Amino acid sequence: MNKHDAKGIPHTTPRQSATFTQDINSDIRRAAATGIYDIRGGGAKRKVPSFDDLLFMGASISRYPLEGYREKCETSVTIGGLHAENPIELDIPITIAGMSFGALSGPAKEALGRGASAAGTSTTTGDGGMTPEERGHSDKLVYQYLPSRYGMNPDDLRRADAIEIVVGQGAKPGGGGMLLGQKISDRVAEMRNLPKGIDQRSACRHPDWTGPDDLEIKILELREITGWKVPIYVKVAGARPYYDTTLAIKAGADAVVLDGMQGGTAATQDVFIEHVGQPTLAIVRPAVQALQDLGMHRKVQLILSGGIRSGADVAKAMALGADAVAIGTAALIALGDNDPKWEAEYNALGTTAGAYDDWHEGRDPAGITTQDPELMARFDPVEGGRRLKNYLKVMTLEAQTIARACGKNHLHNLEPEDLVALTMEAAAMARVPLAGTDWYPGKPGTSY
């Protein structure tokens, strides 16, 4: 490019717009070419205040640490002891979030069950019913009760170790499900009682109840059908966490699953994923506040999800008051999703490892988010289960390392006082002091 014009006057440096970025421009061109919004999988990709904006302070003169490898740091958690005859006992506070058979292949569901069971935790069904693979390989299986009720039947309900009534999902608060025709194999179609190859649109609201008063009666019905044996969770998106948690408790939930906007989905509109909902960091304290205001903290368990990646995230979630976390996207990556070893095939799909999110198209090179028999055959559920177990173990060890450094002999003993924030936003959301200060925005008794 010439740096001067013919008269020798220098050109200005070409400047990209901060408003019309290359990404935005490509969105506009795609919309103009197709006339339809972009659909993709995964959670919010935009940068939002997150657990990365928090730090643990560790031990000091006023707090003494526990000895690594010598002094115990417990990790177990009991979920659903309030009403259920058989609460869920987990060795680690990291559970596997709901993901449907249909969105995922049968072997992928099996691997999730294998890995979770080996690590002493639970896995969860999704918007497609319960498969024999996941029931058979999951020591603790949570059965999602969704608006679509695909594959829903009382026999599977009674086979579950817990029931999760899904009201919302962090990636799309207020949105229903979507499974496009490419992934509707014979088996998926049969389980969902729909014709093969059509786009399946799951409802956004439950068909037989609306509002908290109805929810209370729905929970009663589910308890009666299952003989009051298993815990009933209520899963809500991170929309209005204080009120949603309050209402779920009022309706009789044993546990509240709270999902922030980084939480993934199998498929929905990109605009929904990126522009509706709240970051996971922002939703945990209001939910804990609701539990505390009702005297239910640690009695009704809070399971936090949405972008949990490491033991540090687990420890931070628990320090802010969660009883456990759930992982979805991270578990898929542990299984092999978006692995660079498939880079050439990602390139052929017009993407790159790490950015692949067209899970709804069913062409996943890693053989996980697909129903294509040839692609599915690439994925070994035994090896996948082993990888997931390893990952869960590492996350647990990491969380224990941090907890010991803070002088805690159980992950549940981590507390907000162990944390500081790196940014004003994170300090306000997590209600912990900005690093180097004793203040956070909105702190009671302050004028800011």
Added chain:
Amino acid sequence: MQTIDLSDVGLRETNKTLHAQSADTNQTAWEIINPRGAHAIACGLDAPIEVTVKGSTGYYCAGMNQQATVNIHGSAGPGTGENIMSGKIVIEGDASQYLGATGHGGLIVVKGNASSRCGISMKGVNIVVQGNIGHMSAFMGQSGNLVVCGDAGDALGDSCYEARFFVRGAVKSLGADCEKKEMREEHLTLLQGLLDEAGIDADPRDFTRYGSARRLYNFDVDNAGAY
């Protein structure tokens, strides 16, 4: 006939007793008295027994029913027979909203009228209503049959899949992608069977069949206005 006074023993004991009946029980006839609109009566049954509720019921009576016959000698609250898998439910009075929601099988008969969202998201259940049904009935209906001897309210069969609707009276409006269909011989035979099973004396030739136009099965931007 075994009689349970619900007001005396409570919901939990009532359902526990009914759930305890095995497939080969010789106590097949049960009567529940004083239901007083309680919720979740006789839900989750899974045995070939016949339960008669003497009075009106609240939400989710006979929810997720398998094998059993449940007679409601009164009116039924919201979500009655939701997700029914098999068996039969007969409501002598009227039924509130969401009747038979997501039902996978079995038969529900309403002698009176059924409210809105009757048969919502139905997945194989057969529902026969002697009177009228309310708006948004069979929304997203996947399979099964909804028979209405009276009139249907607004938006019948909105976004339906393969469920069939037979209406003798007027339909106030059809929902998105629901259309009038030809009544062929096999449909007359099917309808006659359903009416017989429901114990209703009506001529199938007086009914009109409705179902999915299948225009919304795969997303097409040119149909976006229909959603």
